[in-house]
Each structure stands twice: as structure tokens, then as C-alpha cells.
Amino acid sequence: MKIIRIAKTAAVAAIALFSTLVAFGNITDYATNFAFVQHVMMMDTIFPDATIKYRAITSPVLHNVFYIAIIAAETLTALLCWLGAYRLATNLNGGAREFNRAKTVAISGLxxxxxxxQVGFMSVGGEWFGMWMSKQWNGVPDAFRFFITILLVLIFLAQRDEETV
Structure with a gap:
């Protein structure tokens, strides 16, 4: 059904918009979220008796490298999702084979x-750097909400489309 194709295209565009806004915010207000990355990596607000503090990275250069890598990945996510949404939109009326092929860029972005x-924030930030222990710099709930939303769109998009009626 064509409405399913429209829904998939809109869902990918929604993730593209979200990623664009996140990247834009990080670029235009670099210092605010840089402080987040810096505190997570320094592990200066986790439980005082945590024995994992040896994992802390205190180098401002590495903090910037990690933050720039995050921004680059968020930006690339946005670009791939926008391009993917465009490719889906231009194939809405095509055959099932063409529409399914048009999904590849969107699937890459998602x-x-x-x-x-999931990996950057939940695994590395949350578990390796113990971000979940911080009352002030815990981004685990937000990261979870973000990656689950993206994962649901990815699962929805990956469902094979049949010929439209």
C-alpha cells in the first residue's frame, strides 16, 4: 500500500530532522554539550568510591576529538537519512523492487x-565511563529513548514492500 511507503518515508525524514537538530545544536552551542562529554570522560561526578575511575580520560584534546567525532557521526546520520528520505520519496510510485532498493541509504543512516x-552513549558513555552513576551528567535515559526510536524506524523501514495497489 502506498500509505505504508509514505509512512516509511516520513519516519526516515523525522529521524533526519532529529539528527539535524542535534548536530546543529552541538555545532552552534559547542560549549554546552562539550561540558557533558568532558565530565563523562573525566568521570568526575560518578560515585566517589567507584573502582572504575582508572578509565577516566582527562586530556582536553581527547575530549574535543571525541566530541567532534560525535558531531560528525550525528551530522552524517542526518545527511544519510535526508538523502534516504529523498530516495524513498522519489520512488513512492515505483515498483516494489525499486522502492526496496531505495531503502539502502536510509538504512545506512538509521x-x-x-x-x-547505543554504542557511543549507552555502551561507551554509560557503561565504560560509568555515566549512569552521575546525577548531573547521565545521558543514558535520553540515549535509550533516541536509539529505540531510531531502531523502531529501522525495523519498520526494513520490512519488504510489495507492489502498490
């Missing part, structure tokens, strides 16, 4: 977005 928030 997968990258999933990896940014």
Missing part, C-alpha cells in the same frame, strides 16, 4: 544513528 546513541 544504522549509524543507532550506533551513535
Amino acid at each position: 544504522t549509524l544513528g543507532f550506533l551513535v546513541w
